[in-house]
Amino acid sequence: MRRKLAAGNWKMNGTAEALGEIDAIAKTASGAEAEVLICPPATLIATAQGAAGDRLLLGGQDCHAERSGAHTGDISAAMLKDAGATYVILGHSERREDHGEDDEDVRAKAKAALDAGLKVIICVGETLEEREASNTLDIIGGQLAGSIPDLVTAQSLVVAYEPIWAIGTGKTPTLDQIGEVHDFIRGRLERRFGTGVGRSTRILYGGSVNPGNAAEIFGVSNVDGALVGGASLKAVDFTPIIDALSAAK
Ligand code: PGA
Numbered sequence: 001m002r003r004k005l006a007a008g009n010w011k012m013n014g015t016a017e018a019l020g021e022i023d024a025i026a027k028t029a030s031g032a033e034a035e036v037l038i039c040p041p042a043t044l045i046a047t048a049q050g051a052a053g054d055r056l057l058l059g060g061q062d063c064h065a066e067r068s069g070a071h072t073g074d075i076s077a078a079m080l081k082d083a084g085a086t087y088v089i090l091g092h093s094e095r096r097e098d099h100g101e102d103d104e105d106v107r108a109k110a111k112a113a114l115d116a117g118l119k120v121i122i123c124v125g126e127t128l129e130e131r132e133a134s135n136t137l138d139i140i141g142g143q144l145a146g147s148i149p150d151l152v153t154a155q156s157l158v159v160a161y162e163p164i165w166a167i168g169t170g171k172t173p174t175l176d177q178i179g180e181v182h183d184f185i186r187g188r189l190e191r192r193f194g195t196g197v198g199r200s201t202r203i204l205y206g207g208s209v210n211p212g213n214a215a216e217i218f219g220v221s222n223v224d225g226a227l228v229g230g231a232s233l234k235a236v237d238f239t240p241i242i243d244a245l246s247a248a249k
Helices: 014-033 042-052 076-084 093-097 103-115 128-132 136-147 175-200 213-220 235-247
Strands: 005-009 035-039 056-060 087-090 120-125 156-161 202-206 225-229
Touching: 005 087, 005 156, 005 202, 005 235, 014 035, 014 042, 014 056, 014 235, 035 087, 042 056, 042 076, 056 076, 056 175, 076 103, 087 103, 103 120, 103 136, 120 136, 128 136, 136 175, 156 175, 175 202, 175 213, 213 235, 225 235
Parallel strands: 005 035, 005 225, 035 056, 056 087, 087 120, 120 156, 156 202, 202 225
Antiparallel strands: none
16 A cells, blocks of 8 residues: 655766666666656756656755745756656755754755645654664654644655664664664654554655665565665666565565
8 A cells, every 4th residue: 555665865976877877777667566766966857857767756855945046056846846856855864964954944845845746755863872862763753743744645745764873884773673763653644644644654764775685674564665875876786675675565
């Protein structure tokens, strides 16, 4: 009932020469049971359309909260949509850290994205200090409450749990720790949006997912897919992750 989602976040990586990877990932996507999404740099979204075809979805990595205006260097949700995006990642910890984005900013951006007809992948996650102080669930609860706007549906919202200390480090939480947070997020979504929306909304895990650990992570309850950074850049790494997700129960 929840369609699995394998999402790749290319971050600030990729120029036109990476279109061959899009092409190869699109080939895997056409045979996959899971939905497959790549969020390349915004400069590649329009040019990647041809290689992506119908089966590989493309998305943005951030958008501005305003529709248009004097915001040099920023990109609006409507611009992403116009370039062919269907999703946008919002509140990634690198945006929260590098650009000082807080929950209120993320919520405003999410509203703008939904208004423009994009689906949103809202990222939440704790620092290592917060985990070691046993504050993980409080932090996640606060981020969910603050970052997700009221007007979401199970179709338009995806939540990504990305522990900050696991991003790009090769470290991952234990399966029990992942399960605990995903169950908690599911509970919060049900409480706020009702069981219908709460149960149908997809929750992704992100942070050092690779071909070697994907299958066991996808076996954890309430893990509906992954948001993958480094291992989504090359089809040779991303393909086994997509396959593991399609094979997961
Ligand atoms: P990683 O990044 O897979 O390279 O750890 C994940 C992310 O930041 O979304």
